[in-house]
Amino acid sequence: xxxxxxxxxxxxxxxxxxxxxxxxxxxxxxxxxxxxxxxxxxxxxxxxxxxxxxxxxxxxxxxxxxxxxxxxxxxxxxxxxxxxxxxxxxxxxxxxxxxxxxxxxxxxxxxxxxxxxxxxxxxxxxxxxxxxxxxxxxxxxxxxxxxxxxxxxxxxxxxxxxxxxxxxxxxxxxxxxxxxxxxxxxxxxxxxxxxxxxxxxxxxxxxxxxxxxxxxxxxxxxxxxxxxxxxxxxxxxxxxxxxxxxxxxxxxxxxxxxxxxxxxxxxxxxxxxxxxxxxxxxxxxxxxxxxxxxxxxxxxxxxxxxxxxxxxxxxxxxxxxxxxxxxxxxxxxxxxxxxxxxxxxxxxxxxxxxxxxxxxxxxxxxxxxxxxxxxxxxxxxxxxxxxxxxxxxxxxxxx
Numbered sequence: 001x002x003x004x005x006x007x008x009x010x011x012x013x014x015x016x017x018x019x020x021x022x023x024x025x026x027x028x029x030x031x032x033x034x035x036x037x038x039x040x041x042x043x044x045x046x047x048x049x050x051x052x053x054x055x056x057x058x059x060x061x062x063x064x065x066x067x068x069x070x071x072x073x074x075x076x077x078x079x080x081x082x083x084x085x086x087x088x089x090x091x092x093x094x095x096x097x098x099x100x101x102x103x104x105x106x107x108x109x110x111x112x113x114x115x116x117x118x119x120x121x122x123x124x125x126x127x128x129x130x131x132x133x134x135x136x137x138x139x140x141x142x143x144x145x146x147x148x149x150x151x152x153x154x155x156x157x158x159x160x161x162x163x164x165x166x167x168x169x170x171x172x173x174x175x176x177x178x179x180x181x182x183x184x185x186x187x188x189x190x191x192x193x194x195x196x197x198x199x200x201x202x203x204x205x206x207x208x209x210x211x212x213x214x215x216x217x218x219x220x221x222x223x224x225x226x227x228x229x230x231x232x233x234x235x236x237x238x239x240x241x242x243x244x245x246x247x248x249x250x251x252x253x254x255x256x257x258x259x260x261x262x263x264x265x266x267x268x269x270x271x272x273x274x275x276x277x278x279x280x281x282x283x284x285x286x287x288x289x290x291x292x293x294x295x296x297x298x299x300x301x302x303x304x305x306x307x308x309x310x311x312x313x314x315x316x317x318x319x320x321x322x323x324x325x326x327x328x329x330x331x332x333x334x335x336x337x338x339x340x341x342x343x344x345x346x347x348x349x350x351x352x353x354x355x356x357x358x359x360x361x362x363x364x365x366x367x368x369x370x371x372x373x374x375x376x377x378x379x380x381x382x383x384x385x386x387x388x389x390x391x392x393x394x395x396x397x398x399x
Contacts, residue, residue, distance in 0.1 A: 022072035022299055024098075025065070026306050030108070031073050031101035032060045038092055038180060041192045047091075052084050059084075074098065091192045093184035095206040095294040102302065103175040106215050109309040110172035113218070116316035117165050121158050122399035123323040125390060128154035132386040134330055135337040136243070146345060147337045147379065150328060151386045158393050160225040167218035174214045179205035185293035203293040209283070209301050216280040219308040223269070223276035226315055230266035233322070237263050242332050247325025250318065265322045269315045276311065279304035340376035344369060350377050 012020065036057065043053040059081050070076035074094050078085040132151035137144040180195040181187060182205035199205040236243040246263055254260035286300050344365050351361035368374040 017071075020071070020296075022302075024073045024302055025068075027073045027098075027101045027105055027302070028063060028066055028077075030104040031077055031097065032063055033104055034097060034100035034180070035077055035088065036060055037100075037195065038097075039088060041180070041195065042087070042090060044193050045191050047190065047192075048084075048087060052087065055084050056081060056088065073101075091183065091188040091190040092180070093182075093206070095184050096179045096182040096202075098298075099179040099182070099206055099208070102305075103177075103179070103211060106175040106211055106305065107172050109215060109305070109312075110168040110175070110218075112309070113168045113222075113312050113316070114165055116313060116320075117161055117168070117222075118397055118399060120316050120320045120323070121161050121393075121397045123320050124154050124157050124161075125394050125397065125399060127151075127323070127326065127328070128158070129387070129390045129394070131328060131330075132390055134328065134333060136333045137336045137339075137342060144336065144339060144342055146382075147342050148383060149386055150333065151390055152383050155386070155389055155393060157225075157229055158397070160228075161222075162393075162396065164218065164222040164225060167221060168215070171211060171214035171218050175211035177205075179208075182206050207290065207293040207295075207298075209287050209298060212301050212305055213280065213283055213287070216276075216283055216304060216308055219312050220273075220276040220280045222312065223273040223315070226319065227270040227273035229319070230263075230268075230270035233266040233326075234263050234270070237266075243329055243336075245327040245329065247322065247327075250322035250325055265318045269319055272311050272315060276308060279308055340374065341369065343376040343379055344374065346380055347374070347377050349380075 011017075039048060039053055039056045042048040043050065048056070060077070063077065063080055066073050066076050070079070072094075074097050078088060081088055128151040130151075131154065132149060134150040136148055136150040136153055138146045138148040138153070176197060177199045178195040178197045179199050179202075181192060181198055182202035185203050185206055187202045199208075233244070235241050237246050246261055248261065250265055252262045252264040254262065283301060283304055286297055290297055347368075348358065348361040348365045351364065352358050356364075365374065
């Protein structure tokens with residue numbers, strides 16, 4: 001029996017039931033948490049007695065999977081509560097119920113992402129500390145540009161991830177306000193106590209999905225960063241660059257070519273960026289034209305979040321293993337840095353220090369490059385204390 005069968009005389013057609021069915025079993029622990037919070041509100045207002053609240057607690061504690069025949073996780077929980085379940089929906093709707101569970105889910109997903117980011121950053125910064133002074137060519141346009149160090153380059157990865165961590169923290173904060181008490185859209189006449197952190201407007205409470213968009217935005221930007229990191233790992237592990245060796249336990253082979261060691265983890269992280277971006281744009285399109293308050297379109301908000309959480313968890317875990325096992329080819333990187341032309345800018349700046357206008361200095365050095373007479377100056381320190389920068393980054397990340 002559905003929660004709304006009192007109004008509809010006939011069972012829905014199988015095709016309609018299949019279309020309306022929500023695949024939301026992942027919300028079970030969060031809907032259990034929200035149901036218990038609501039039961040405590042009912043008990044505080046005298047609509048459940050102490051024994052009934054204890055029964056609700058005991059029965060909720062036993063729920064660990066959802067019957068696939070249930071319409072959704074909400075109707076499943078109510079049915080599993082038995083007779084006391086017939087009281088549990090007083091003063092609430094599936095609208096504020098799902099919004100509550102979904103917000104709790106997103107908060108947990110953000111916490112999980114942040115923990116995984118810390119582990120990934122720790123793997124990166126561990127190498128950055130060891131390789132703080134290891135020469136590496138810096139690139140623009142994928143052409144050798146100026147010398148940097150491997151440690152400095154890896155710090156750039158950590159900087160990107162640090163902004164990602166801030167975005168997930170923001171998404172978690174946006175998911176904190178509680179929609180409990182909003183009911184279907186206009187609250188309830190029952191004397192229920194307001195929940196902690198209640199949202200100000202009940203229509204907005206059941207209709208708002210900004211927090212889900214914030215999570216998907218954080219995930220999409222994260223995957224653009226993981227894609228860039230993945231691309232560099234693909235390049236560095238190629239024979240053409242040969243700056244790094246892949247760990248065999250984080251690589252794959254070829255079904256046909258016996259010699260291959262493929263950077264599939266990095267490639268798949270790069271590939272999943274497209275899916276992450278698509279989920280964000282998809283949910284934006286879903287919510288853009290919805291009148292207040294709740295509409296069934298919002299059933300489509302959960303699959304992209306569920307998928308994004310799986311991808312964030314999986315990609316960060318696999319990339320952490322990959323990066324932890326990387327071996328860097330220091331001699332190869334040093335040889336690539338030995339090209340004297342990487343110091344052409346230093347040569348122009350040396351002339352500037354002598355009073356030559358920069359544009360004149362640029363033209364003089366460019367002419368010497370063209371005619372083959374360029375002589376590299378002593379390399380200057382343009383990066384500062386990379387070791388100190390790594391130590392500061394480790395402190396910020398707590399690793």
